[in-house]
Amino acid sequence: MTAVPSIADLLERVPSWVGRAVEWQRLQGGLSHHIYRVDVDRVPYVLRVLEPAVSAAGLGIPPEQEIANTVLAARTVGAQVYEVLPDVPAVVIEFLPGRTLSAAEVCRPEIIPSIATACRRLHAGPAFGNDFDIFAKRAELLDVCARHDLPLPDGYLERSSTVDALREALAGQPLPSAPCHNDLLAENFIATGDGVRIIDYQLSGNNDPAFELGDIAAEADYDPDLVGLLAAEYFADTDEALRSRVRLYQVASNVTWTLWFTVHHGLIAGPAQAFDYAAEAAEKWGQAKESLDDPGLGRLLAAVSGRNPHHP
Structure with missing residues (x-):
C-alpha cells in the first residue's frame, strides 16, 4: 500500500481546522481505506483517507470518482461533504449521529x-x-x-x-x-x-x-x-x-x-x-x-x- 500522510499532516491540510482544538481517533471497520473521527471544538467529523492502491488493484473506483460520487450522494442519503483534499486524496464528511x-x-x-x-x-x-x-x-x-x-x-x-x-x-x-x-x-x-x-x-x-x-x-x-x-x-x-x-x-x-x-x-x-x-x-x-x-x-x-x- 502507498504511504499515507501522518494524521498530524492531514489535520493541518484542512484550512478550517487550523488553530482550533482538535482531537482524533482511528475508526475501526473499514476494510480498505483509513478512516478517522476528528472532533474540532467538540464538533465531530469523519476524515476518510483513500488508499490509491485499492482502486489500482480493481477493488474500488478511482479516488476522484469516489469523492465525486460521495458529493452527489450527499444530496440524498449520504453524509454531507465539508472538505475535499484531492492531492491526498481524502474527504472530510459529516459524522452522522446514529447507530x-x-x-x-x-x-x-x-x-x-x-x-x-x-x-x-x-x-x-x-x-x-x-x-x-x-x-x-x-x-x-x-x-x-x-x-x-x-x-x-x-x-x-x-x-x-x-x-x-x-x-x-x-x-x-x-x-x-x-x-x-x-x-x-x-x-x-x-x-x-x-x-x-x-x-x-x-x-x-x-x-x-x-x-x-x-x-x-x-x-x-x-x-x-x-x-x-x-x-x-x-x-x-x-x-x-x-x-x-x-x-x-x-x-x-x-x-x-x-x-x-x-x-x-x-x-x-x-x-x-x-x-x-x-x-x-x-x-x-x-x-x-x-x-x-x-x-x-x-x-x-x-x-x-x-x-x-x-x-x-
Whole structure:
C-alpha cells in the first residue's frame, strides 16, 4: 500500500481546522481505506483517507470518482461533504449521529422497509459519473488474479458457464440504471432519527437497482423469504420476476466478491491487519457454490427470462 500522510499532516491540510482544538481517533471497520473521527471544538467529523492502491488493484473506483460520487450522494442519503483534499486524496464528511447497523439487525424484518426506503432515495438522486456491472467486475478481478498468479478457489472457473447463464438472463430485460452504492454490507447503513443513511462509496456507480438489493441479501445472508420482503418493499410489488432477479444478483454478488477478497488478501492486506480476507473469500465462495449448484437455480433463471422452466 502507498504511504499515507501522518494524521498530524492531514489535520493541518484542512484550512478550517487550523488553530482550533482538535482531537482524533482511528475508526475501526473499514476494510480498505483509513478512516478517522476528528472532533474540532467538540464538533465531530469523519476524515476518510483513500488508499490509491485499492482502486489500482480493481477493488474500488478511482479516488476522484469516489469523492465525486460521495458529493452527489450527499444530496440524498449520504453524509454531507465539508472538505475535499484531492492531492491526498481524502474527504472530510459529516459524522452522522446514529447507530451503525449490525448484520443481525439488517436481517430483522422490521428494519427492511427503512433499508428499502434508503435505497430508493439514493437511486432517485443524481446519476453518478461512472457505471458499475458485477459481471464486468468479475472479469476484471479474474484478470488481476491471472496477472499476479493469485490462486482461485477450487471449482471457480469450472462454474463459469453457470455464471454466464446468470449474466445472460439478467441482461435480457434490464431495469433502468440508477446511482447505486454496490457494496451495502451492514456497516454502511447508519440508523438516524430521520431514517437510514448510507456511507462509503468505494464501489459506487450507476447500476441495475436489483443488484443493490441482491448485494444486501448476499452480505446479510438473507434467506428467500427475506429477499422477497426486501424486493416487495423496494418495488412495491410482489412480482416473481423481480424477486428472482434480486436472488440471481445475490448469487452474482457472492461469486464476484469472492475474487475481491482473494485479490485483497494477495495484493493489499498486510500482516498487521486483523481481518481475515482469505477466510472471507472462502466463505463467500462456499455460499456462491451452493447457489450455483442448487437445482432450483433453473427456476430463477426462467422467471427472470420470462419462460417456462420446463420448456427452455
